[in-house]
Amino acid sequence: MQKLPSKIFIDGGLPQETKKASGSMLASFGYPLDGQTTNPTLIARNLAAKQALPHQDFAGRGGEKLTEAQALEEYKRIVVEMSAVIPAGSVSIQVTATEKTTSGEMLEQARDRNKWIPNASIKFPATLTGLAAAGKACREMPINITLVFSQNQAAAVYEVTRGAKYPIFISPFVGRLDDIGQNGMHVVKNILKMFQNGDGHVEVLTASVRNLDHILYALQLKSEIITIPFKVFQLWAEENFRIPDENYAYEKPELEVIPYKPEIQLGRNWEEYDLSHGLTERGLAAFYKDWTSLF
Ligand code: E4P
Numbered sequence: 001m002q003k004l005p006s007k008i009f010i011d012g013g014l015p016q017e018t019k020k021a022s023g024s025m026l027a028s029f030g031y032p033l034d035g036q037t038t039n040p041t042l043i044a045r046n047l048a049a050k051q052a053l054p055h056q057d058f059a060g061r062g063g064e065k066l067t068e069a070q071a072l073e074e075y076k077r078i079v080v081e082m083s084a085v086i087p088a089g090s091v092s093i094q095v096t097a098t099e100k101t102t103s104g105e106m107l108e109q110a111r112d113r114n115k116w117i118p119n120a121s122i123k124f125p126a127t128l129t130g131l132a133a134a135g136k137a138c139r140e141m142p143i144n145i146t147l148v149f150s151q152n153q154a155a156a157v158y159e160v161t162r163g164a165k166y167p168i169f170i171s172p173f174v175g176r177l178d179d180i181g182q183n184g185m186h187v188v189k190n191i192l193k194m195f196q197n198g199d200g201h202v203e204v205l206t207a208s209v210r211n212l213d214h215i216l217y218a219l220q221l222k223s224e225i226i227t228i229p230f231k232v233f234q235l236w237a238e239e240n241f242r243i244p245d246e247n248y249a250y251e252k253p254e255l256e257v258i259p260y261k262p263e264i265q266l267g268r269n270w271e272e273y274d275l276s277h278g279l280t281e282r283g284l285a286a287f288y289k290d291w292t293s294l295f
Contacts, residue, residue, distance in 0.1 A: 004243065006219055007034035009227035010089070011207065012044035017079035017230040022076055024237055027262035032069055035084045035090035036262075037171070037207065038147070039123070040291035043075050071294045076116045083117035085252055090167070092144045093109060095124035096291045099284060114141040121169060125154040126276050128275055130162045135270070138164035144205065147283040148172045151264045152273045155164040157254040158202050159270035169225060173208035175281055178255060184208070185217050185250060186258035192221055198266055217250035219243055 010033060022033035050110040050268070051064065052053045059070045066074070075093070084090050093116065095101075095109040101138045106129065110122040120144040130145070136160045137143050148170055161168045172191060174184030188206050195202060203224035209215060212235055218226045228236070236242070 001028070001030040001241075003031075004241075005028065005222050006206075007225045008068050008233075009033065009035035009037050009092075009205070009225055009277050010233060011037045011042070011209065011227040011229045013038055013044075013046035013078060014230070015078060018082045018085045021230060021233050023153075023285055028237075028241055033089055035094040035121075035225070036079075036086060036203075036284065037093070037123075038075075038082075039094045040094075040096050040287040043078060044290040044294055046078065047071065047074050051294070053206045066295045068295045071291070076113075077150060079117055079120070083119055087119065089119060090121045090142065090169075091117055091119055092123050092169075094146065095116075095125075095130075095285070096288060097125060097130070099127065099129075099281065101129060103129045103136075103170075105138055106130060106133035108111075110141065110143075121167065123171075126157065126275060126280055127234060127284065128271075131156055131270060131275070135160040136141055138166060138168055140166070142166040144169040146171045146173075148191075149177060149187060149277040149279045150274075151187065151190045151194060151261055153275055153277065153280070154187075154194065154202075155264055155266055155268070156197060156270040156273040156275055157248065158195065158266055158271075159268065162203060164201060167203065169205040171190065171205045171207040171227070173279070174206060174214055175208035175210040175282070176281045176283070177208075177258070178210065178252075180279070181254075181256055182258055183252055183255035184258075185214065185221075185252075186260075187190060188218060188223055190258065190260045191283050193260055194264065194266065213238065213248070213252075216242070216248055217242040220250070222250055245286045248275070251254070 177184030205225040206218040
């Protein structure tokens with residue numbers, strides 16, 4: 001059986017999808033799913049669907065709001081279930097933050113969530129406070145930097161995590177860049193190119209995957225990890241987990257090119273890189289809104 005050039009994660013909030021995807025990986029490749037990513041929106045979607053049901057054993061049944069503690073308990077229950085399906089894999093759990101949340105508060109959340117399961121990777125946003133927290137957390141636990149949209153943000157992630165004791169993932173969101181007419185896969189390509197001059201301590205996790213072409217190009221680029229929503233995973237499974245051959249070309253003339261910037265180089269102080277990106281700010285606000293809509 002072949003081995004894929006990238007590790008495959010499922011992106012979602014439902015443990016039954018983790019089970020199905022891992023089973024089909026095992027059947028096709030002889031090894032299970034490598035991991036799982038979650039985020040507050042995906043978890044809230046799972047819990048909101050339960051809230052909408054009138055009769056069941058669930059605190060927020062019949063449309064009742066949960067308390068924040070109950071919502072967190074449910075988040076924990078979901079990732080515990082996912083973790084049991086893929087004990088040798090990695091399960092990303094995100095902190096919930098606004099632009100006002102301090103790095104100390106994020107670190108406190110991270111330490112708590114890291115105790116939920118033995119194979120957690122804690123997700124921090126690619127903001128100033130998010131990276132300040134991540135710089136400390138990476139000495140204590142595996143981490144995943146989320147809401148990444150630029151080469152500058154990636155350089156900062158690389159620098160703030162130098163000397164980390166645990167695996168570090170960086171998650172460029174390709175689909176959300178495509179949504180605004182820019183070629184999101186170019187950010188993956190640019191980050192991988194910039195990291196070629198590094199020590200390999202940060203793994204590029206292609207996220208916000210929307211279609212088969214995102215998977216194929218991420219495999220061709222040898223992105224270390226790809227996280228795939230279950231529906232897109234199923235499309236790929238229907239194509240017998242096609243892998244790109246040397247003739248495969250990812251061509252999206254309708255999307256604006258995001259050029260590689262050679263002037264953005266590793267080796268500076270992490271705070272010197274420009275972290276600002278409108279999609280990072282919007283994404284952070286949307287995650288928080290979705291999460292707090294539960295309670
Ligand atoms: C994964 O870690 C991300 O949270 C996820 O891929 C975001 O995807 P979306 O842009 O489709 O919400």
